[in-house]
Amino acid sequence: MEKRGRRQARYVAASIEKQLGAxxxxxxxxxxxxxxxxxxxxxxxxxxxxxxxxxxxxxxxxxxxxxxxxxxxxxxxxxxxxxxxxxxxxxxxxxxxxxxxxxxxxxxxxxxxxxxxxxxxISMFGHPKDRRLDLKQIQAGLAVTGDGGVPVFHRAYDGGAGEVAQVVGAMTELQKMARPREFLLIGDSKLVSYNNVSAMTDAGVTFIAPAAKAYAPAVTLAALDLDSATEVNYAAQRDAAKSAAERGRWRVSQDTMTLAGKRKQDPVRTLRRVFVHSTARAHAAATARAKKLDRATDDLQRLQRGLGSRHYPDRQAVTARITAIASARRVTAYLRTETGTDPATGKPTLHWWFDQAALDAETATDGWYALLTNLPADLDPAEVLIRYKGQEVVERRYGTVKxxxxxxxxxxxxxxxxxxxxxxxxxxxxxxxxxxxxxxxxxxxxxxxxxxxxxxxxxxxxxxxxxxxxxxx
Incomplete structure (x- = not known):
């Protein structure tokens, strides 16, 4: 009797694993x-x-x-x-x-x-230049909402385009998007020019932007009186876990300034200039300056010890090194030097010091900066600062893109x-x-x-x- 074996067909389903994630x-x-x-x-x-x-x-x-x-x-x-x-x-x-x-x-x-x-x-979720010539360069402009920093507008610009010329087009598009709501445009110092301010004012758009040095020079900041400035009831997010004594503090004062156009018939534009003093900013400026002075001092002392060596054999070499130190350590504004040649030895000589008057003038500006705005006068300077504080969220979003x-x-x-x-x-x-x-x-x-x-x-x-x-x- 012949036995016949039965063959059993088996089917094995292959298992495929894939990432689901977000x-x-x-x-x-x-x-x-x-x-x-x-x-x-x-x-x-x-x-x-x-x-x-x-x-x-x-x-x-x-x-x-x-x-x-x-x-x-x-x-x-x-x-x-x-x-x-x-x-x-x-x-x-x-x-x-x-x-x-x-x-x-x-x-x-x-x-x-x-x-x-x-x-x-907005409808679904909102509640109202390195000069690398070998590479193509492109600029990207972002506009984000105050609530959550959500980017609702962007534009790509030519890598060599001036930022100041990009404001009006962005403002017009944002105004269309925000209707019928009003919106506040917060930007950097490139926002402020006569043409931009005129366009925003004529369109009924309010703005806040930090003042460039041309609109808030050091001499103006140094003359400000901290005691007469008004303290602002504001705590930075980074200070949330600190005690009241450890938190940064802000004070504000204000005046007005004018912008004139190039043509005689251009109307003069009057802006509010809100001066802001930040204790955190003042502390950072003092710390940075102390580090610069310490590093420059160390460099200059080493230079002095090496006078007459093969590295600094003459007055010309010493002067070149002083220039390099002043530039690298960013102390040109207050470094003073006298160089010469010792008649007895023929070695170069050096006497150096930091100009205390120049240091005091810079210290007087520590912590101060200015904001420019066309917000109405019934909004006090403290409220202007608080509204401006949302600007940093744009920088965070650029960080995400990069x-x-x-x-x-x-x-x-x-x-x-x-x-x-x-x-x-x-x-x-x-x-x-x-x-x-x-x-x-x-x-x-x-x-x-x-x-x-x-x-x-x-x-x-x-x-x-x-x-x-x-x-x-």
Missing amino acids: LPVIADYARRLDLAGIIDRACPIRDLADLSHGQVIETLVANRLTSPAPLVRMTDWARELAVEEVFGINPALLNDDRIGRALDAIAPELDHIVGSVGAQA GPLAVAPMFLKSNRRIAALITVICLALLIFCLIERQVRLAIAPQTTLDGLYVGRPAKPTGRLIFEAWLDSA
Whole structure:
């Protein structure tokens, strides 16, 4: 009798692991912003296409938020993460050519896309130069909300463009976006010029900006009387955990100044000039000056010990070294020297000291700076300072662009693609900041979350939130 063995077929399903991370959250925020829809309406594509431009850009935004790197091997990134499962996109379609065509498509429509997405963000979430000639350079301008520092507007500018000329265009776009609400424009010293102030005043836009030295010279600051200035009821966030005695203090006073145009018929513009004294700033200035003087003293003493050596054989060599020390240690304003030659030995001589009058004049300005504004007079100087204090959030957002979102390097040759990628990165920054803001609102009045840093609670910055998602994936 013949035995026949039975063969049993076995099917083993392969297990595929992919990182999920922050992708579902990013996709949700992109949907609420109508990101792909806004892009597809501005840049329509044939119905037969596998992917719309909006889908590609939405995926690029997710890439910047989860694995920022130059635009190479996007397909590999999409395969490693659950891009297909979350966004419904076949990773094989995200090749270099398709990404390049999407960037080309949105390049002529950047203004419309940025304005529409910014307006949608306000509607959904808001409550009212290194001279490297070998590289392409580009400037990126950001405008963020006072509530949460959410970037609702950005522009890419030519690397050599003057910043002062960028204000009016940004103001006009922000005014359209803010209607019917009024908005306060807070910027740096480049905001202030006769043309900019005239445009803002005529448009009914209020602003605050720090005064450049031309509008608040050292002699003016040195003459200010601290005792007659008004103390401000304000505590910096960095001082929140300190006792009242340890916290920095601010005092303010004010006067007015005028700006005149180049033409006789130009109306004179009158601005409020609010003088601010910060104890923290005064302490920092005194500490920095002491370090400069100590380092310069050490350099000059070593120079004096080496007089007549092969390094400093004559008066000319000594003078050259003094100039180098004064420049490197930034003590030119108060370093005084006398050099000569000893008739008996022929060696160079040196006598040096710091001009006490010059030091006293600089010390008198410690802690003082000025703000310029066209806010109405019924808003007291203390309130002007408090409103200005939100300006630093813009600098933090630039730090995010340069850090977690990795704006550089870019391996793109076309100017239009560079400008388009800047927009992609700024759209990623928008979602990054919205997530940070929503998490902070969700845990309020708490300001920290356990588990973001090992061993101690940490403030939920966008960077920490995304790192936590990555670690838990």
